[in-house]
Amino acid sequence: MKRQRISDLLARPEAGGDVDIAGWVRTKRDSKEIVFLNVNDGSNLAGIQVVVPRDAACFEDARKLTTGASVAVSGRLVDSPGGKQRFEILASGLRIYGLADPATYPIQKKKITLEYLREVAHLRPRTNTFGAVFRVRNTAADAVHRFFQERGFVWIHTPIITSADAEGAGELFRVTVLDPASPPRMDDGRVDYREDFFGRETYLTVSGQLAVENFCSALGNVYTFGPTFRAENSNTTRHLAEFWMIEPEMAFADIHDDMDLAEEFLKYIIAVVLRDRAEDMSFLAERYDPELLPRLEHILASTFARITYTEAVEILERSGRPFQFPVRWGMDLQTEHERYLCEEHFMGPVIVTDYPMEIKAFYMKQNDDGKTVRAMDILFPGVGEIVGGSQREDDLEKLVSRMRALGMREETYWWYLDLRRYGTHPHCGFGLGFERLVQFLTGMSNIRDVIPFPRTPKNADF
Ligand code: 4AD
Ligand code: MG
Numbered sequence: 001m002k003r004q005r006i007s008d009l010l011a012r013p014e015a016g017g018d019v020d021i022a023g024w025v026r027t028k029r030d031s032k033e034i035v036f037l038n039v040n041d042g043s044n045l046a047g048i049q050v051v052v053p054r055d056a057a058c059f060e061d062a063r064k065l066t067t068g069a070s071v072a073v074s075g076r077l078v079d080s081p082g083g084k085q086r087f088e089i090l091a092s093g094l095r096i097y098g099l100a101d102p103a104t105y106p107i108q109k110k111k112i113t114l115e116y117l118r119e120v121a122h123l124r125p126r127t128n129t130f131g132a133v134f135r136v137r138n139t140a141a142d143a144v145h146r147f148f149q150e151r152g153f154v155w156i157h158t159p160i161i162t163s164a165d166a167e168g169a170g171e172l173f174r175v176t177v178l179d180p181a182s183p184p185r186m187d188d189g190r191v192d193y194r195e196d197f198f199g200r201e202t203y204l205t206v207s208g209q210l211a212v213e214n215f216c217s218a219l220g221n222v223y224t225f226g227p228t229f230r231a232e233n234s235n236t237t238r239h240l241a242e243f244w245m246i247e248p249e250m251a252f253a254d255i256h257d258d259m260d261l262a263e264e265f266l267k268y269i270i271a272v273v274l275r276d277r278a279e280d281m282s283f284l285a286e287r288y289d290p291e292l293l294p295r296l297e298h299i300l301a302s303t304f305a306r307i308t309y310t311e312a313v314e315i316l317e318r319s320g321r322p323f324q325f326p327v328r329w330g331m332d333l334q335t336e337h338e339r340y341l342c343e344e345h346f347m348g349p350v351i352v353t354d355y356p357m358e359i360k361a362f363y364m365k366q367n368d369d370g371k372t373v374r375a376m377d378i379l380f381p382g383v384g385e386i387v388g389g390s391q392r393e394d395d396l397e398k399l400v401s402r403m404r405a406l407g408m409r410e411e412t413y414w415w416y417l418d419l420r421r422y423g424t425h426p427h428c429g430f431g432l433g434f435e436r437l438v439q440f441l442t443g444m445s446n447i448r449d450v451i452p453f454p455r456t457p458k459n460a461d462f
Helices: 006-010 059-064 114-119 128-150 209-219 255-276 278-288 292-301 309-318 335-345 396-405 410-421 434-442
Strands: 018-030 034-040 048-053 070-079 087-098 202-204 222-229 242-251 305-308 350-356 372-380 384-391 427-433
Touching (some): 006 048, 048 059, 059 087, 114 128, 128 278, 128 434, 209 242, 209 427, 242 255, 255 278, 255 292, 255 350, 255 384, 255 427, 278 292, 309 335, 309 372, 335 350, 335 384
Parallel strands (some): 048 087
Antiparallel strands (some): 070 087, 222 242, 242 427, 350 372, 384 427
16 A cells, blocks of 8 residues: 655645555544544654544444554545644545554553653654654754765764773773673683673773764764763763764864854754754643743854853852852862853853863863863753863874873774874864753753663663
């Protein structure tokens, strides 16, 4: 059967013609005379109303249907008298693929909480909320590629399995095929990873940055967009153990170019989602967050504030707020500080630059003051840090001395250091946490609700 997408049918200029659809029943109302179904095929939020009159051959079949059943419908596309949507289908034929027992089907029409839906994450895409979230996520992902492709950035497929800790933060998931009960051991008792699959210790990547830096040193402007993994024991509404990250890297560019790119990029994605997913966005705004659309529009109209870390600390000190973590120069900004800066002081996005060297990764370019590095974090209202980036240290000696100070093994990073030995150049990049962006776009307050199957401490169900 050649079926049509419901969203395409509803976009037609006028009613008329024979149509075929297939999807899942969301609701059914029936009487002795008529059955009304709402069928959803995932192509839009509202689905389409199907009307089965008593004289239709499929009337008795239609009465058997319940929420969750899968069905194909053929009929005529007619104007909908109710006015809730433009068209409906007057059914003449109906094929039931699978019924869904109303006694046990977990996604009934009644109000269900997001917490409950996480326990049935395999079925939650069948709700209005998750249909909307995942269509928005798809549109945003597509816009990511469009943005970079339109600007000549080359997409690099960076490896998932790595031997280097790109962030130097030690939050690595180990990759091994050794038997945990009796691994081969060296004389001193430590596990002998030379016997392991790769002949060395390997991990899931925490960031594709080191790999895109390599390709940046040849192809100019590049980016990666893929899954990253952090064994970070943070049980918050903003942290996942497996999340997707977008990491561009630009050659012969500095931190100002980096900030310009990030700001343009974020606005581009927001504009595309507002334009192309209007129905889903209105639903999410209505259901969860009446400020959602004005907040996104405000971002498009605003210029991101740009301040140094030192200025941020001064603003926070002057605020007179009784922060849970008292502010002092040298500390990492906590969520409460980030929120104060963008939600109360600047009332919009803020880019904070030139953080203390001690709290940032080894690869960031050192400033002449000997204390700070060319980092830039973008803070968003509600979400906090959404982007983390920097200009990279391109001076071999400075980079090596920083790595030594941090106790990092130069041998592991020899190939990364080669970039500074042969034709080094200024370059910069950033990482955007894709789920944090989707959270901001959809107004969902928990990051577990914007990824299909969230991986968090003590949870890898589904
Ligand atoms: O600030 P991070 O750690 O920076 C990097 O990984 C750099 N290598 C990026 C670069 O310069 N190429 O992470 C970047 C972003 C954060 O700003 C945040 O949005 C997101 O990744 N992120 C997480 N998102 C969800 N769950 C987590 N556990 C995350 N950790 C970071
Ligand atoms: Mg960061």
